[in-house]
Amino acid sequence: MPDARKAPWSFTHSEVGSRLEELRERRDLTQRAVVDLLLQHHDIRTNISTLSNIENGKKKGLPRELVEALLDVYGAEPQARQHVHDLLSVDTTPAGRTRRPASWRRNATLLGPTQFESYLRMERRASSIDNYERDLLPGLFQTEKYAHAVITGMRPDLNPGQVRELVDVRMERQRQVDEWAVESLRALIDLEAVNAVACDPTQIRRLLQECEKPKQTVRLLPKFGFHPGMAGPFVVMYFPEAAREVAWAEAMTHSVYVDTEASVRLYTEAFTAMWERALTPTETRICLENKIKELQQ
Known part of the structure; x- marks a missing residue:
């Protein structure tokens, strides 16, 4: 995927950075010129590295004074200024709300290669989530026994303690x-996973x-020939708060995060097409009930 990149620390900060970069480029200003203008007109000392980190969503703290000064330097119109203010009023930086869960801190090394901690942070802040699983049940629905079997089988590089x-x-x-x-x-969920x-x-x-x-809808997808979900x-x-969607796909050693409209559309259209071919929620429940009876015979 050509636009795959590292997931942002804070989705809001990433969105603010994109808006500020767009405003700067509309004024045809280099980052060097912005640094000089901030010092000259606002007596704010900063550097190109800081501006770059802000625009790329890598800066974990966004000083309100600096953002306001940047909006002034860029001559932001009221609507654009209000949009940035609205974004800043929504706290989507987990570190600003609560400490990272202890299990995240303990296992940062294990979660790091696939950027899974970034996924966990974003998952908490999303208002809607569409999850397609091909061979497994979603992690949110797994029993402890099932999760242990899945992780042991998928990660033979881990010792029993790391699996735990x-x-x-x-x-x-x-x-x-x-x-x-x-x-x-x-x-x-593919029916074969069940x-x-x-x-x-x-x-x-x-x-x-x-x-x-009440907030969840689960549907099973029977085999129906080749389809986009076969890719994974x-x-x-x-x-x-950002009025957009992002897509996430995880592999064994890395993850793919995309947020450009064209690429995300591929995922949303694939999900919609498969969702429409899946069993209804009622049919899904009947199928699961029958499966339990079958296993108990």
Whole structure:
């Protein structure tokens, strides 16, 4: 994916940075010129590196005084200025709200290569989440036993202690889901994932419980020939404060994060096409109930 890049520390900061960069370029100003203008007209000392980090969403703190001065230097119109103010009024930086969960801090090395901590931060702030899973059940719906089997099988490089730590991260994530901003979660799961050996009656009952939660819709996808989901699982998240969506796909050693409109559209259209081919929520529940009966025979 040509526009794949590292996920931002804060989605809001990334959006503010993009808006400021756009305003600067409209004035045809270099970052060097902006540094000089800030000192000359606002008595603010900064440097090109700081401006670059702001524009790229890499700066974890955005001083209000500096942002206001930049808006002045760029001659921002009232509408553009208000948009930046609105973004800054929404706190989407987890560090500004609470400390990182202990399990994240303990396992930063394990979570780092796939940028999974970045995903966890964004997941908490999204208002809607569309999750397609091909071979597995979504992490939010997994029992501890199932999660242990999945992580052990997918990560043979980890020792038993490290597997246990990642299971703990997954379980903590499930315990905290009620604190998230999410208003809608749609889970689309290949039917074959339910037929896998690891899906025992306890795990399927758990999945049935998830089907009953008001904010969630779970649908199973039967085989119907070739389709976009065969490329792998993915998640699409929507952030109302930035009025846009991002897509996330995780592989064994890395993750792909995209936020350009054209690339995200590929994921949203793929999800919609598969969602329309999936079993209805009622059909999904019946299928799961029948699967439990089958396993208990």
